[in-house]
Amino acid sequence: MAESNSKQRKALEEEDRISNLPDDVLNHILSCLLTKTAVTTGCLSHRWRHLWQHLRVLDFYDDSLYSDNPIELKKFVFLVTGVLTLLPNPRGIRKMRLHCAHSVINDDNFHDHSLDTWVCPVIGPYLEELDLDLYIDDENAPDFKLPLSLFTCPNLVSLRHVICGGIHLDVQSTTPISLPSLKMLLIDVLGNVEVAFVNALLYGCPNIEALDLHFLSDSLENVCLPASLKRLKIQIDNDFGSSLEINAPDLEYLNIYQHKFIDVLSMNSFHNVVEASLDLFPFSYNFVDPLLKLLNTLSRTKHLVLSGSTTKWLLGEPRDLFFQEFRYLLHLELILPWFNSNYLLSLLQKCPVLQVLKIQNKEQSPPILGWAPQPNAPKCLVSHLTFIQFKGFLGLPDEVSFVEHVLQEGLVLKTIMIISDISLDQSKKYDILKRLSNVPRASRMCQLTFDCI
Numbered sequence: 001m002a003e004s005n006s007k008q009r010k011a012l013e014e015e016d017r018i019s020n021l022p023d024d025v026l027n028h029i030l031s032c033l034l035t036k037t038a039v040t041t042g043c044l045s046h047r048w049r050h051l052w053q054h055l056r057v058l059d060f061y062d063d064s065l066y067s068d069n070p071i072e073l074k075k076f077v078f079l080v081t082g083v084l085t086l087l088p089n090p091r092g093i094r095k096m097r098l099h100c101a102h103s104v105i106n107d108d109n110f111h112d113h114s115l116d117t118w119v120c121p122v123i124g125p126y127l128e129e130l131d132l133d134l135y136i137d138d139e140n141a142p143d144f145k146l147p148l149s150l151f152t153c154p155n156l157v158s159l160r161h162v163i164c165g166g167i168h169l170d171v172q173s174t175t176p177i178s179l180p181s182l183k184m185l186l187i188d189v190l191g192n193v194e195v196a197f198v199n200a201l202l203y204g205c206p207n208i209e210a211l212d213l214h215f216l217s218d219s220l221e222n223v224c225l226p227a228s229l230k231r232l233k234i235q236i237d238n239d240f241g242s243s244l245e246i247n248a249p250d251l252e253y254l255n256i257y258q259h260k261f262i263d264v265l266s267m268n269s270f271h272n273v274v275e276a277s278l279d280l281f282p283f284s285y286n287f288v289d290p291l292l293k294l295l296n297t298l299s300r301t302k303h304l305v306l307s308g309s310t311t312k313w314l315l316g317e318p319r320d321l322f323f324q325e326f327r328y329l330l331h332l333e334l335i336l337p338w339f340n341s342n343y344l345l346s347l348l349q350k351c352p353v354l355q356v357l358k359i360q361n362k363e364q365s366p367p368i369l370g371w372a373p374q375p376n377a378p379k380c381l382v383s384h385l386t387f388i389q390f391k392g393f394l395g396l397p398d399e400v401s402f403v404e405h406v407l408q409e410g411l412v413l414k415t416i417m418i419i420s421d422i423s424l425d426q427s428k429k430y431d432i433l434k435r436l437s438n439v440p441r442a443s444r445m446c447q448l449t450f451d452c453i
Contacts, residue, residue, distance in 0.1 A: 019047045023054065031057035031095075036079055053087055057095045058122070076100070084121050091124030097131040116147055123149045128181075129158040151177045151204065160186040177204030186212040195219040195242075202226050214257075217242075233257065246270075254298075256280060270297040279307035288313060292323050299324040308335040308362045315343040315371075326351045333358040339394075341402035342371035348378035355384050361392035361399075361421070377409040382442075386414045393420040395428050400435070407439045413446040420450065 018026070030038040030052055038052045060083075062076040080098070084090055098118060119132070130150070150159075156179055182205045187198075193215040202208070202225060210231040213223075217236060222243045225232065229248040233255040236242050244256075251270060255277040276298050280291065291313055298304070304326065306314070311334055314321075326332075329351045334344075339361050348354065378385075388406060393399055403416065410416075420429055433450045 019045065023051065026051055027054055027056070031055055034059050034061055035083060036060070039079075039083060055087075056093055056126075058083070058093055059097045061097070061099045062101045073101075080118055084118065087121075090121040092126050093122040093124075094126055095129040096122050096127070097133075099131075099133040101135055115145065120147050120149060123147065123153060125154055127153050127156055130156065131158075131160040133160075133162045148175065151179060151201065153179060153181075155181050157181050158184040160184075162186070162188045175200075177201055179205045180207060182208050184208070184210040188212070188214045189216070192216050192218065195221040195223055199224050271300050273298055273301050275303040276301045277305040277307075278310045280310045280313065282313045292321075296323040299326055300328050301326065302328050303331040304329055305333040306335065308337050311335060312337040315340070315347065321346060321350060323350070327353065329354055331356045331358075333360075335360045335362050337362060339396065339399050339402075340371055341398050341405070342373055344402065345374045345378060345405075346371060348380060349374065352379040353384045354378075354380035356387045357385060358389045359391065361390075361394060377405075381406060381409050382411045384412065385410060386412055387417075388413070388415070389417045389419070391419045393418050393424065395420065395424050395432050400432055403436055404439050407436065407441050407446065407448070409442055410446065411442045413441075413443040416446065416448050418448070418450045 018029075026048075030041065035052075035055070035058050038055060042049045042052055060076070060080050062073065087093075096119075119130075122130075159179070159182060177200055185201075185205060185208055187193075195217050196219070198213070198215065198217075199221070202211075205226060207228050208226050209228060211225070211229055212233045214235040215237070217238055219238075219242075222245050223234070223236065224245045225234075225248060227248050228250070229246075230250050231253040232246070232248070232251060233253075234244070235257040237258075249272065251273055253275050254270070254273050257277070257279045258281070278294070282288070282291070291310070295314075316337075330353065332351060332354055334347075334357075336344075336359060339359075344359070348357070385406075388410075390399070390403070403418065406413065406416065429450065436448060436450075
């Protein structure tokens with residue numbers, strides 16, 4: 001019996017091909033796992049006992065966000081602290097993700113020192129990616145204090161901060177901020193951040209290409225954005241509004257989100273923007289010049305999304321649309337505060353080669369009056385427009401007339417997809433569908449679909 005068991009163990013050892021792989025390969029496999037899982041592999045055999053200590057990628061994920069048991073958080077704290085303590089060379093780490101669901105314990109010392117204890121050990125010449133996702137569940141807790149050494153990493157390529165709470169950095173005029181290799185920066189902070197700190201940080205990132213910025217600030221200073229940017233997403237929560245200084249000739253993607261808008265300065269650099277999304281709130285809906293100026297600089301974009309607040313600002317009352325044609329625009333998405341076919345057709349006159357139009361009627365407000373009917377069908381409708389989607393369709397007479405118009409004029413239309421609002425009565429929906437089905441279509445290829453949200 002003993003001889004049989006010995007043979008079975010020997011056969012299993014011979015079949016354990018994974019353990020026979022080189023250390024570099026095994027470390028690469030472990031780096032794809034959560035660090036907690038990688039550490040537990042040390043129990044497999046003597047061969048695996050110390051492999052995790054040579055990891056160059058750390059991934060700490062705290063899943064206690066939905067747990068009221070403080071023991072779970074303490075286990076996470078013990079794991080992170082223990083791993084960083086037992087690593088022979090933590091400054092050799094290349095990538096680290098730290099997601100801490102509850103970053104506040106009753107002991108304030110934890111809050112004051114957690115970043116220093118967990119982040120500082122890995123800050124060094126080899127660190128390339130750092131992802132911090134921290135959550136404060138106490139409104140009165142002090143701001144996170146970011147270690148200054150983080151902002152002088154020579155090889156850091158990607159830096160991501162998602163912090164539910166405030167961050168603080170004691171930036172002086174002599175404080176060095178130098179991130180020459182940084183290409184991607186995400187700061188998402190549900191707390192107050194000084195614009196001076198943001199400007200100082202961005203100034204120290206001369207080669208940054210992708211920036212995702214969201215923070216709260218009471219400052220009226222202009223936000224100065226680097227010239228090297230290719231992708232920009234920005235949201236500044238500020239009751240007073242803010243101005244953006246953008247001089248990025250290689251910018252290709254622009255997303256200004258939920259932003260109380262004063263102006264964008266140095267906008268002559270937007271000729272390479274391919275995709276833009278604007279969600280802007282004006283100080284006064286009567287003063288539309290800043291928005292017209294911004295749209296004028298985006299005339300070469302191919303994909304444009306305008307939110308309900310933006311279209312309300314642009315089309316809220318009859319006016320001349322004094323901006324250049326979108327000569328290259330292929331895809332347009334509009335969230336409308338209310339529906340008016342005349343102002344929609346006026347806007348389409350500015351999009352001669354549009355191929356895809358997506359409309360969402362957001363509110364049930366009555367349509368405004370005063371926009372003059374267009375004498376001619378938009379150029380795109382008779383030559384390029386192949387797809388129209390209409391969400392939030394309420395069955396109002398003006399909405400039905402618009403769909404009839406595009407059916408009769410759309411020479412190359414392939415699809416009109418109507419997604420009605422849930423409030424639309426089924427019998428009324430049937431009557432509208434019957435009416436639209438009898439409309440002569442300029443395009444034999446056009447298919448009309450009518451669904452509910």
